[in-house]
Amino acid sequence: MNTCTFADFMQALEPWLNGEYLQHARFDDKGNFTLFFVNGGKKVYHVDDCTAVQVKDTVELIKKNGIPVLE
Numbered sequence: 001m002n003t004c005t006f007a008d009f010m011q012a013l014e015p016w017l018n019g020e021y022l023q024h025a026r027f028d029d030k031g032n033f034t035l036f037f038v039n040g041g042k043k044v045y046h047v048d049d050c051t052a053v054q055v056k057d058t059v060e061l062i063k064k065n066g067i068p069v070l071e
Contacts, residue, residue, distance in 0.1 A: 006050040019038075
């Protein structure tokens with residue numbers, strides 16, 4: 001698991017925001033974002049400084065790019 005700031009997470013997320021790389025994503029109430037890749041791999045990020053609004057906006061951004069988000 002990578003612990004990071006919200007800005008760092010968004011920077012890491014940006015290149016994967018399409019269906020070619022991400023199969024789906026998951027967010028939990030502990031601040032963990034898990035990205036599941038089409039090749040079977042996954043990465044877990046613990047974002048330690050985000051607000052509820054930032055989480056909601058990020059989930060919507062991921063969904064807007066056609067990637068299912070499990071909550």
